[in-house]
Amino acid sequence: MWEIEPVGLDLDRVRVSIDGIDIVMDAVMHASPGEMIGLIGPNGSGKSTLLRTVYRSLRPMSGAVWVGGDDVWAMPAKEAARRTAAVAQEASSDFDFSVREVVDMGRGPHKRLWERETSIDVSIVDDALQRVSMTGFTDRVFATLSGGEKQRVLVARSLAQRSQLLVLDEPTNHLDVRAQFELLDLVRSLGVTTVAALHDLNLAARYCDRVYVLQRGRIVADGPTASVLTAALLEDVFGVSAHCGIDETGAFHVSLRGAARVAPNEGVA
Amino acid sequence: MVGSVNVPAGSVLRVIGDRLGLADGSMLDAATAQVVWDIRVPRALLTIVVGAGLAVAGAVIQVAVRNPLGDPFILGVMAGASSGAVLVIVLGSAAAAGLGVNAAAFAGALLATAATFMMGRNGSRLPPTRVVLAGVAIAYLFSSVTFYLQSIATPNELRRTVFWGLGSVAGAEWSDLGLPSLAVLVVTAILVVRARDLNALLAGDEAASSLGVDVIRLQIILLVMASLLSAVVVAVAGGIGFVGLVVPHIARMLVGSDHRRALPVTLLLGATFLLLVDLLARTVNRPSELPLGVLTAAVGAPFFLYLLRRNRAGSTW
Numbered sequence: 152m153w154e155i156e157p158v159g160l161d162l163d164r165v166r167v168s169i170d171g172i173d174i175v176m177d178a179v180m181h182a183s184p185g186e187m188i189g190l191i192g193p194n195g196s197g198k199s200t201l202l203r204t205v206y207r208s209l210r211p212m213s214g215a216v217w218v219g220g221d222d223v224w225a226m227p228a229k230e231a232a233r234r235t236a237a238v239a240q241e242a243s244s245d246f247d248f249s250v251r252e253v254v255d256m257g258r259g260p261h262k263r264l265w266e267r268e269t270s271i272d273v274s275i276v277d278d279a280l281q282r283v284s285m286t287g288f289t290d291r292v293f294a295t296l297s298g299g300e301k302q303r304v305l306v307a308r309s310l311a312q313r314s315q316l317l318v319l320d321e322p323t324n325h326l327d328v329r330a331q332f333e334l335l336d337l338v339r340s341l342g343v344t345t346v347a348a349l350h351d352l353n354l355a356a357r358y359c360d361r362v363y364v365l366q367r368g369r370i371v372a373d374g375p376t377a378s379v380l381t382a383a384l385l386e387d388v389f390g391v392s393a394h395c396g397i398d399e400t401g402a403f404h405v406s407l408r409g410a411a412r413v414a415p416n417e418g419v420a
Numbered sequence: 421m422v423g424s425v426n427v428p429a430g431s432v433l434r435v436i437g438d439r440l441g442l443a444d445g446s447m448l449d450a451a452t453a454q455v456v457w458d459i460r461v462p463r464a465l466l467t468i469v470v471g472a473g474l475a476v477a478g479a480v481i482q483v484a485v486r487n488p489l490g491d492p493f494i495l496g497v498m499a500g501a502s503s504g505a506v507l508v509i510v511l512g513s514a515a516a517a518g519l520g521v522n523a524a525a526f527a528g529a530l531l532a533t534a535a536t537f538m539m540g541r542n543g544s545r546l547p548p549t550r551v552v553l554a555g556v557a558i559a560y561l562f563s564s565v566t567f568y569l570q571s572i573a574t575p576n577e578l579r580r581t582v583f584w585g586l587g588s589v590a591g592a593e594w595s596d597l598g599l600p601s602l603a604v605l606v607v608t609a610i611l612v613v614r615a616r617d618l619n620a621l622l623a624g625d626e627a628a629s630s631l632g633v634d635v636i637r638l639q640i641i642l643l644v645m646a647s648l649l650s651a652v653v654v655a656v657a658g659g660i661g662f663v664g665l666v667v668p669h670i671a672r673m674l675v676g677s678d679h680r681r682a683l684p685v686t687l688l689l690g691a692t693f694l695l696l697v698d699l700l701a702r703t704v705n706r707p708s709e710l711p712l713g714v715l716t717a718a719v720g721a722p723f724f725l726y727l728l729r730r731n732r733a734g735s736t737w
Binding site for chain 2: 170203206207208227228229230231232233235236237239240241246247248249252253256257259260262264265305312318320
């Protein structure tokens with residue numbers, strides 16, 4: 152129903168400072184329409200900060216973010232929200248919205264201030280819930296769902312938002328192993344351009360067309376996962392000794408052995 | 421109609437009708453007409469406005485600080501208003517640059533709120549937790565002024581400060597209605613129009629940003645609106661507790677958290693609740709009146725506890 156046309160994402164030398172400290176410097180990134188890009192790096196490398204400039208949570212000090220060829224920060228916030236949706240990590244609040252109400256929030260960027268819900272909105276919400284296989288959960292209180300179920304509902308919200316670009320910030324954290332695969336299978340099946348910050352290198356290897364590696368706020372490597380993830384890079388960036396290769400099924404696989412003798416390289420200052 | 425002086429319902433309607441040009445009031449006795457039109461009607465209207473205002477201000481604070489325990493007075497409004505009012509009661513208008521009790525209360529509320537915002541801000545942002553903590557500290561500061569003044573007050577002055585603190589709509593005049601009514605109407609109109617943004621804000625800062633909401637700006641607007649509305653209401657009616665904290669919850673229990681439904685219900689519930697409470701306040705201890713603050717808690721708390729007990733299955737708490 153109403154297929155979404157995916158768009159490309161371009162980050163042009165984005166620099167982000169928080170309280171005078173540079174968190175992300177000179178970030179250049181490209182995602183072609185329909186691609187699934189992984190953003191990997193150790194904690195504190197600036198993954199979340201970088202992603203926040205894309206879905207308009209944090210304004211870059213310099214540089215530009217182009218979604219579908221337009222500068223996201225030069226358009227009204229609602230228009231940006233019509234193109235880009237995000238599923239980020241944050242504490243759920245105490246207020247008890249139903250699943251339907253949460254997904255319905257995705258319609259907000261498409262509605263004028265005084266505009267009421269229409270039957271089209273209702274159909275879009277129903278369709279979104281169906282795509283994520285959560286139809287039976289419509290009237291459940293969102294906060295009572297399991298981690299995996301909540302993530303699916305948030306993905307449904309992005310579908311209701313009809314966004315052409317989806318940003319995911321560590322979507323598989325706190326999820327059961329199976330739920331992690333189910334979620335990424337679902338995201339992959341949507342066909343929307345996706346940029347996902349991922350902790351798990353093997354998930355990145357399995358699901359992402361290309362990855363960008365972030366170290367101390369700078370992108371130090373990018374390309375197809377199998378070429379980028381090498382033992383040398385993993386030791387340098389993550390401080391772990393690892394073996395990277397093709398497993399018996401023909402899939403690229405990272406096998407982590409332990410902490411490297413040398414602590415992770417601090418990176419370019 | 422009920423009150424400390426008995427006026428039959430039919431006469432009440434006839435007085436109102438007469439004043440509005442809809443009926444003939446020549447048969448009515450002047451004293452009755454005066455009681456109804458000059459005293460009862462403005463009082464009832466003020467009660468509605470104050471009840472609605474407190475409830476809406478409470479709902480706004482709860483969204484802005486994203487915490488169900490928010491109430492209209494947490495940003496220093498109550499402490500500031502008290503110190504202003506008590507200053508005039510104990511030391512006279514001269515001590516407050518000639519302001520009356522209400523005006524001094526309003527000024528005190530504004531002063532305390534401004535101090536809270538100044539202390540609570542972090543750069544250009546007003547982070548909720550920080551603002552609330554600043555509000556607590558500023559409240560203590562202003563309370564110390566209030567307590568000192570109370571300690572040097574005469575017994576009669578002291579009693580007056582206590583009564584002010586507990587809230588009342590007695591002595592309501594038509595001139596009292598203007599500002600509070602305007603404040604309630606304007607704030608409610610803004611909120612109803614932006615109800616979707618309020619919902620998004622409850623979903624979290626990141627979620628709200630990704631849905632096209634300017635989180636920082638909206639939070640500031642909400643905090644400022646709630647504080648102004650609370651200040652206006654406290655100035656005219658004193659410290660009526662409980663309504664701002666609990667009525668929004670009751671509304672949410674009845675119709676859910678979606679502000680498009682919850683806000684109108686909050687408004688109506690607040691007004692109705694306070695009307696009932698004021699009715700009780702005037703009749704329970706006839707012919708004298710109980711302060712509203714005494715009754716809002718005594719009446720509201722058991723009802724809220726009942727709803728709490730009933731709301732267990734399928735709830736997150």
